[in-house]
Amino acid sequence: xxxxxxxxxxxxxxxxxxxxxxxxxxxxxxxxxxxxxxxxxxxxxxxxxxxxxxxxxxxxxxxxxxxxxxxxxxxxxxxxxxxxxxxxxxxxxxxxxxxxxxxxxxxxxxxxxxxxxxxxxxxxxxxxxxxxxxxxxxxxxxxxxxxxxxxxxxxxxxxxxxxxxxxxxxxxxxxxxxxxxxxxxxxxxxxxxxxxxxxxxxxxxxxxxxxxxxxxxxxxxxxxxxxxxxxxxxxxxxxxxxxxxxxxxxxxxxxxxxxxxxxxxxxxxxxxxxxxxxxxxxxxxxxxxxxxxxxxxxxxxxxxxxxxxxxxxxxxxxxxxxxxxxxxxxxxxx
Amino acid sequence: xxxxxxxxxxxxxxxxxxxxxxxxxxxxxxxxxxxxxxxxxxxxxxxxxxxxxxxxxxxxxxxxxxxxxxxxxxxxxxxxxxxxxxxxxxxxxxxxxxxxxxxxxxxxxxxxxxxxxxxxxxxxxxxxxxx
Numbered sequence: 078x079x080x081x082x083x084x085x086x087x088x089x090x091x092x093x094x095x096x097x098x099x100x101x102x103x104x105x106x107x108x109x110x111x112x113x114x115x116x117x118x119x120x121x122x123x124x125x126x127x128x129x130x131x132x133x134x135x136x137x138x139x140x141x142x143x144x145x146x147x148x149x150x151x152x153x154x155x156x157x158x159x160x161x162x163x164x165x166x167x168x169x170x171x172x173x174x175x176x177x178x179x180x181x182x183x184x185x186x187x188x189x190x191x192x193x194x195x196x197x198x199x200x201x202x203x204x205x206x207x208x209x210x211x212x213x214x215x216x217x218x219x220x221x222x223x224x225x226x227x228x229x230x231x232x233x234x235x236x237x238x239x240x241x242x243x244x245x246x247x248x249x250x251x252x253x254x255x256x257x258x259x260x261x262x263x264x265x266x267x268x269x270x271x272x273x274x275x276x277x278x279x280x281x282x283x284x285x286x287x288x289x290x291x292x293x294x295x296x297x298x299x300x301x302x303x304x305x306x307x308x309x310x311x312x313x314x315x316x317x318x319x320x321x322x323x324x325x326x327x328x329x330x331x332x333x334x335x336x337x338x339x340x341x342x343x344x345x346x347x348x349x350x351x352x353x354x355x356x357x358x359x360x361x362x363x364x365x366x367x368x369x370x371x372x373x374x375x376x377x378x379x380x381x382x383x384x385x386x387x388x389x390x391x392x393x394x395x396x397x398x399x400x401x402x403x404x405x406x407x408x409x410x411x
Numbered sequence: 412x413x414x415x416x417x418x419x420x421x422x423x424x425x426x427x428x429x430x431x432x433x434x435x436x437x438x439x440x441x442x443x444x445x446x447x448x449x450x451x452x453x454x455x456x457x458x459x460x461x462x463x464x465x466x467x468x469x470x471x472x473x474x475x476x477x478x479x480x481x482x483x484x485x486x487x488x489x490x491x492x493x494x495x496x497x498x499x500x501x502x503x504x505x506x507x508x509x510x511x512x513x514x515x516x517x518x519x520x521x522x523x524x525x526x527x528x529x530x531x532x533x534x535x536x537x538x539x540x541x542x
Contacts, residue, residue: 281449281452281456284445284449285449285453288445288446288449291445291446292446315448315449315452318445318448319445319448319449322443322444322445322448323445325442349443349447349448349451352441352442352443353442353443356441356442382441383441383442383443384441386441387441390441
């Protein structure tokens, strides 16, 4: 009996040893190690955004509280209670990332999801942008989801400062944070007014986030974001193209024309800009200028129906004006 | 609520909805909108990322070691349709990003999926002819 018990205990101990080893394997924090071993030169040693507001959360209301912190800091004074109906799902006792993003847009702020790199998170914080993060405080198979806001860090002692739950200044180990953050899918969000670009932003994801405002019918906000993008990435053809489209849609023909032409200066064979500029010129009755652009677009990509339509319409309108010019001179043809 | 009020509300709503779909009078079918522009760009970006991963010396060596001709693999990537590029991108997004740099993930996915396709173990990419 006793022998059996000992064997059982030994087995259990062996099992738990294996479990511990597995946990240790899962719970490594590679980005932290890399960051602390060789801190990037562009990263300051210590930063804290003291002005970031704090809203102690009620039970499970970490989503609205964290969102209120970043929204308020970006210049939209809003209380978690006002956000809760927009982002809190009572049955789930929580909020979804997509709802936080949608609510950000509803308040006229541009949401930007960071690349899943700890260094990018710290760079945003050092640029004065608090970062909203999703953590899984428990385990993969027993998740406890939590939203918090990173407002500071100290590379010398490897710590982070967060607005989290009921704690205004929650200091955690960078490695502990990385593990909880990795279990949450390394999701980090920065929100800024449309006239600013996050320091770690890449053009394409930024433009995609800005374009969502068009789908919401907020063209003016989208245009501000595109103007910001072309100022930040002046050599980005796509940013100029997007600005041209938004200006065109807002019936600002002169800004649209300038933007399309800038896109074509950068990439003379960029067919979508050729096509849309041709459309714009055709609208203004500048058919002669439009025609060569439309021809070039079709020559570059004859498979696009849009380009063929543009050229076809231009040819028709040219034909009809020619006919009109002929008609008075030859009334007998009728 | 009076019927009259409801009726005027309906008119207002339909006007607003109509206005939304044609907010600016530029309702050209032949106009290339920003969502399409960005989608095209994403595909091109992903394709270039794959090709640049493929062009790396160590990747070429790995491919050769697996009996795959790197030039042929590059041709296959160049011939991927936008849908296939998107499918590959979605798989990449599912990867745990931590610890592995983006390029490493590309290489990993590429080797695992593309090469196994070529060897006939899997059939994720329809462009790989398994004989």
